Every structure is written in structure tokens, then in C-alpha cells.
Amino acid sequence: MKTTLTLMLLVCSVASKRPPNIVVFLADDLGIGDLGCYGNNTIKTPNIDRLAHEGVKLNHNLAAAPLCTPSRAALMTSRYAARFGLIGEQDTPPVIVHIASQAKLPHDEITLAQRMKKNNYTTVCVGKWHLGSGCSMFGHNCRGPLDYGFDFFKGLLFTLVDESRGPYSFWLFPLDDVFYQGLLGCIIGTVVMLWFLHKYRILNNKGNILLAVMAVLMLALTWFIPVIQTHYILATVMMFWFLHKYGVFCNKGTILLTIIATLTLVLIWFIRTHYRFHTSKWWQVSPWMDQHMNGILVEDEKVIMQPLVLDGLSQELVEYSIDFIEKHAKDDAPFFLYHAFLHTHTPMFTAKEYDGVSQHGRYGDNVEEMDAGVGAIVKALENNGLTENTIVYFASDHGGWLEGVEGGERVGGYNGMFKGGKGMGGAEGGIRVPGIFKWPGVLKAKTVVNMPTSLMDLMPTLVDMADLTAMDSKEIDGVSLSSILKGEDDKTQRSLLIHHCRKAIHAIRYIKDSHIYKLHFVKYNWLSGTTDFGENDLCSCYGDHVTDISDTPQLFDLSTDPYEDHPINDTDPLYTIIVNEMQQELSAWQGKVTYPPSILSNKLGTILNPFIQPYNLNC
Numbered sequence: 001m002k003t004t005l006t007l008m009l010l011v012c013s014v015a016s017k018r019p020p021n022i023v024v025f026l027a028d029d030l031g032i033g034d035l036g037c038y039g040n041n042t043i044k045t046p047n048i049d050r051l052a053h054e055g056v057k058l059n060h061n062l063a064a065a066p067l068c069t070p071s072r073a074a075l076m077t078s079r080y081a082a083r084f085g086l087i088g089e090q091d092t093p094p095v096i097v098h099i100a101s102q103a104k105l106p107h108d109e110i111t112l113a114q115r116m117k118k119n120n121y122t123t124v125c126v127g128k129w130h131l132g133s134g135c136s137m138f139g140h141n142c143r144g145p146l147d148y149g150f151d152f153f154k155g156l157l158f159t160l161v162d163e164s165r166g167p168y169s170f171w172l173f174p175l176d177d178v179f180y181q182g183l184l185g186c187i188i189g190t191v192v193m194l195w196f197l198h199k200y201r202i203l204n205n206k207g208n209i210l211l212a213v214m215a216v217l218m219l220a221l222t223w224f225i226p227v228i229q230t231h232y233i234l235a236t237v238m239m240f241w242f243l244h245k246y247g248v249f250c251n252k253g254t255i256l257l258t259i260i261a262t263l264t265l266v267l268i269w270f271i272r273t274h275y276r277f278h279t280s281k282w283w284q285v286s287p288w289m290d291q292h293m294n295g296i297l298v299e300d301e302k303v304i305m306q307p308l309v310l311d312g313l314s315q316e317l318v319e320y321s322i323d324f325i326e327k328h329a330k331d332d333a334p335f336f337l338y339h340a341f342l343h344t345h346t347p348m349f350t351a352k353e354y355d356g357v358s359q360h361g362r363y364g365d366n367v368e369e370m371d372a373g374v375g376a377i378v379k380a381l382e383n384n385g386l387t388e389n390t391i392v393y394f395a396s397d398h399g400g401w402l403e404g405v406e407g408g409e410r411v412g413g414y415n416g417m418f419k420g421g422k423g424m425g426g427a428e429g430g431i432r433v434p435g436i437f438k439w440p441g442v443l444k445a446k447t448v449v450n451m452p453t454s455l456m457d458l459m460p461t462l463v464d465m466a467d468l469t470a471m472d473s474k475e476i477d478g479v480s481l482s483s484i485l486k487g488e489d490d491k492t493q494r495s496l497l498i499h500h501c502r503k504a505i506h507a508i509r510y511i512k513d514s515h516i517y518k519l520h521f522v523k524y525n526w527l528s529g530t531t532d533f534g535e536n537d538l539c540s541c542y543g544d545h546v547t548d549i550s551d552t553p554q555l556f557d558l559s560t561d562p563y564e565d566h567p568i569n570d571t572d573p574l575y576t577i578i579v580n581e582m583q584q585e586l587s588a589w590q591g592k593v594t595y596p597p598s599i600l601s602n603k604l605g606t607i608l609n610p611f612i613q614p615y616n617l618n619c
């Protein structure tokens with residue numbers, strides 16, 4: 001009898017030792033100075049502040065990269081993105097730039113979600129992915145996160161693009177513009193050519209001319225509307241074959257001429273129109289195309305909205321997360337919810353009720369709408385009695401975008417007193433981000449951690465705290481923060497952090513005793529009197545943007561000079577000692593780890609590939 005009871009008690013305690021649920025909130029481009037709990041007294045973020053109040057606030061939390069794709073890749077894998085090449089180089093795009101491109105997180109990387117899955121978690125990704133859509137021919141199998149350990153997905157396979165704001169006109173033909181005058185000239189030339197060909201009986205009947213013109217228009221349209229392009233291309237090819245078979249195109253010359261005319265028109269119309277807007281970024285697409293092709297909402301593998309309707313989208317995604325929590329609250333298995341907000345990335349958008357609520361314009365409204373989203377999801381945990389057994393994490397993928405301007409209004413985040421911002425991997429403002437852990441009963445409320453921590457620490461920390469079985473893994477760059485968060489230890493297990501700007505190493509951070517040193521190998525050539533590069537600039541790792549100072553790198557002690565105002569003099573004996581130690585650490589790293597070529601340097605894999613464009617079949 002007694003043994004049975006003990007056994008029953010044992011079984012019960014084993015059953016109740018179900019691992020905790022995990023909720024990860026990731027903000028997009030949010031600056032560390034944008035939150036009340038990090039000292040902002042005019043913006044209202046009560047829900048995020050409450051997380052910090054009831055949990056652990058990380059004061060020295062760092063993104064592994066200053067841009068979305070590499071930072072998220074590092075968060076998901078706990079490894080620097082440079083290790084597996086999902087990071088830009090000089091002359092490559094800085095991130096994945098189209099939904100319909102082949103670049104993606106390599107499948108042999110092990111993600112946080114896969115780890116959770118292995119431990120029988122139910123996993124869901126909501127919001128922005130931006131680690132590759134995985135689409136195959138005709139936009140099929142755009143599985144995105146589903147290929148990386150997530151059971152469910154609702155959100156953007158790619159990212160918000162400024163053009164999602166729209167609407168943009170499809171036809172752009174401003175004749176006061178010299179480009180378009182030239183274009184008109186070319187079109188007239190083509191018509192004259194066709195007439196000429198007709199007159200001299202090269203195109204020998206009206207039917208042929210008509211067909212040639214139709215084919216030209218169709219192909220031009222085909223190329224111009226990639227949303228439906230694959231169908232049109234097939235139709236065009238079949239039409240050509242059909243016309244040929246039934247002798248309507250009666251000779252090879254006609255076909256050749258039609259093809260030449262087609263290509264000419266396509267080239268003129270597409271490249272010139274497009275080029276006018278994207279001279280320096282030719283691989284991108286025109287505003288209309290961007291809105292329609294990249295602004296797509298997906299649920300699991302299905303496109304459910306195209307183009308995006310932004311207003312109310314934040315609420316729609318939050319609702320989805322709440323539904324998910326309710327559906328799985330009573331399951332035997334715990335869940336992992338990764339809610340990656342579209343806020344506060346440009347373009348700015350909110351539902352009507354958040355229009356003008358903040359003291360900080362459109363940007364502030366976006367921050368406050370996001371905060372409300374955090375509140376609603378946390379409330380759902382409470383309503384379902386899950387608060388105690390859920391670990392909540394909040395962070396931003398990197399620093400605020402200082403140069404962001406929309407319609408004359410500044411729309412970037414605020415990085416507090418830290419210098420620089422999004423896009424600048426060595427500058428503190430580009431990588432210093434908010435970080436909050438909450439797990440009532442395990443982590444003491446109002447704890448503050450001043451040691452450097454990284455988004456890459458999330459995976460090992462969760463594995464450690466939730467006692468998940470380890471999984472065969474590659475070497476990771478994150479460390480478990482478990483004992484630091486629990487207040488059992490104030491030392492971190494790492495001494496070195498590397499700060500990449502694209503693939504270049506712009507700075508390193510070194511933790512020694514109670515000091516945190518940072519060594520800069522480049523200097524950013526900011527506009528004078530600022531720590532930014534001016535309106536809408538985003539490519540700041542190479543070229544004119546930086547000066548190489550690796551001969552005499554700049555050293556700061558962040559423990560006494562957090563905002564890097566007073567470099568340690570290079571004649572100071574301490575400079576030589578510390579710089580030598582840091583250089584040695586870096587050499588050891590470089591001797592141990594080799595970086596493969598960037599995935600983004602493969603042009604064919606990076607450009608828009610119309611054949612894999614996903615589209616909404618119901619629209």
C-alpha cells in the first residue's frame with residue numbers, strides 16, 4: 001500500500017515536471033532607447049516594462065549582426081552567421097532580398113525550433129521569418145520555417161518592404177522625364193520597324209503582324225507581372241508552338257524577328273523603367289512589383305493575402321498567437337511560440353486606434369502597438385494558467401535604424417546614448433539591444449544583468465533551464481546564461497565576442513575580470529556631428545563609409561566608458577597589454593574557424609527568380 005502511494009506520488013511528480021512552455025518575442029529594428037524599462041520616459045511600453053519588472057533585464061545584450069537575416073540566423077542556430085555564409089560580403093546584397101530567391105539558411109544547421117521539436121514541443125513561428133522561403137518551381141513548397149523545425153507558420157516568409165505601404169501605379173510613364181522620352185522613341189522605332197518589315201514582305205500578312213504584336217505584348221506583360229508570370233510564360237511558349245505547328249508563323253525568319261522585337265521591347269520597357277528607381281540596386285524590383293511580390297502573407301504553405309493590407313496586420317498575427325496558446329494550453333506537450341513582430345521596421349503602419357497615440361509620431365505609434373501585442377499574448381498565457389510554467393524572452397534583432405525617413409519624418413529607432421545604428425556591426429548602437437527573460441518562480445523579479453550576453457545565448461540557455469535533452473550539435477557560439485539569470489553566478493563563460501559588419505570583423509569585445517573591453521578595427525565616417533550616414537543609407541560596412549584603423553585599433557573600456565567617448569591612449573601601457581591579448585584571442589578564433597563564401601554572393605541564388613514566385617491562387 002505504502003509503496004503504491006509512493007509510486008503514485010513519484011509518477012505524479014514526474015508528470016508535473018513537464019518542461020516549460022517557451023515564448024520568444026523578437027522586435028524588428030527596435031532601439032534599446034525605445035522602451036520605458038531602458039530609460040525612455042515618454043514612450044509608453046507598459047507591457048514590455050512589466051516583463052522586465054517581473055523578470056531579468058539584460059543591460060548588455062548584443063545582437064550577433066546589425067541586420068535582420070544574419071542576426072536571426074544567429075539567434076536560430078546559436079552560431080555566427082559568418083560560419084555558414086548567410087551574411088553579406090562587399091558587393092553582395094546585405095540580406096536575403098526577395099521572397100522568390102533561393103538563398104536560405106543551410107539545412108544542416110540545427111535550429112532552436114528543431115531542438116524544441118526533438119523534445120516534443122509543439123512549435124509555431126508567427127510574423128517575420130527572413131531566413132529563406134525555400135520555394136520550388138511555380139511557387140510550390142514555400143515552406144520557410146516549416147523546413148526548420150516549426151509545425152505551424154503564419155507571417156511573412158520575407159520581410160516588410162517599404163513598398164508594402166503602396167499603392168503604386170503599375171504603369172509609369174512620366175513624359176516630362178528624359179528616360180521616358182527615350183523610351184517612347186524606342187517604341188515608335190519598333191512600330192516603324194514592324195511596318196517596314198511588313199512593307200517589304202518580311203512579315204507577309206496582317207495575321208502575322210497581329211500575332212507578332214500580340215506575342216510582343218504578352219511577353220512584355222509576362223515579364224512585367226511575375227506574380228502570374230509562370231503561367232503566362234507557359235502560355236506564350238505553347239502559343240508559339242501552336243502558331244508554328246498550324247503554319248500561322250510560316251517561316252523561321254518571322255519567328256526570329258518576333259523574338260528579337262519581343263526582347264527589344266522587354267529590355268527597353270523593363271530595364272529602363274526599373275533602372276530609373278534602382279540604379280544602384282538593379283537586382284531589386286520596381287515599387288509596384290515589390291508590393292505585389294514581396295508583400296505576401298502566408299499561413300503554413302498557403303499564400304493568404306497578396307498584397308498585404310498593413311493596417312490591422314499586427315493584431316491579426318497577435319490573434320493567431322493567442323489562438324495557438326489557447327489551442328495548446330492543455331496539451332500534454334509543451335509549446336514553443338516564436339512571435340517575430342513586423343514592428344518597428346519600415347514602413348510604419350498601425351490599426352486606426354493606434355494612430356497618433358504616442359508622443360513620438362508614426363514610429364512611436366508603432367512601438368506602442370507592438371507593446372500592446374506583447375501585452376495581449378502575455379495575457380493569454382495568464383488566462384490559460386500558463387504564466388508560472390512559461391519562459392518568456394523579449395529582444396530586438398538589432399539596433400534602431402538611424403537613417404530611416406518616411407515622407408520627411410524620422411521613422412527609425414532610438415539607440416539611447418550608444419553610437420551608430422542598424423547596419424553598423426562594430427558600432428554599439430547597431431548591436432546593443434533590449435533583452436528580457438521572465439520565468440516566475442525560477443528567475444527572481446527585478447534582476448538586472450550587466451555582463452555581456454548575446455542573442456546567440458538563447459538556445460543554450462533554454463536547453464539548460466528547461467532541462468532539454470542535448471542534441472548532437474555543431475560547435476555553437478552561445479553560452480548558457482542559466483546561472484547568471486538565476487543570480488547564482490556573476491561571471492560569464494565567455495571571454496570574446498566578435499562583431500561582424502557583413503563578413504568583415506569590425507570590432508571585438510573582451511571580458512576580463514570586471515572589465516569589458518572593445519577594440520575597433522574600423523572607424524565609421526559618419527556625417528559630422530552625428531553617428532549616422534544620412535537619409536535612408538543602409539550599406540555601411542565597406543568603402544567610403546569606413547576607415548581602416550587596424551594598424552592602431554581603438555580601445556575602449558566599456559565598464560567605465562559605456563558610450564565610448566574616451567579611447568584608451570595607445571601610449572598607455574594598458575593599451576599594449578590588452579590589445580595584445582585581444583589580438584591573440586582573435587588570431588586563435590581565426591585559426592580555428594574558417595568562413596565559407598557568402599551564400600549571398602551567388603547572384604543566381606539571390607536575384608528574383610520569377611519561376612519560384614509564390615502567389616495567391618484565389619485572388
Ligand SMILES: *[C@@H]1O[C@H](CO)[C@@H](O)[C@H](O)[C@H]1NC(C)=O
Binds near residue numbers: 034039043
Ligand atoms: C524615447 O523614444 C523616442 C522614440 O524613439 C525617442 O525619440 C526619444 O528620444 C526617447 N526618449 C528618451 C528619453 O529616451
Ligand SMILES: *[C@@H]1O[C@H](CO)[C@@H](O)[C@H](O)[C@H]1NC(C)=O
Binds near residue numbers: 119
Ligand atoms: C518524445 O515523444 C516520444 C514519443 O512519445 C518519446 O519516445 C520520446 O522519449 C519523447 N522525447 C522526449 C525528449 O521527451
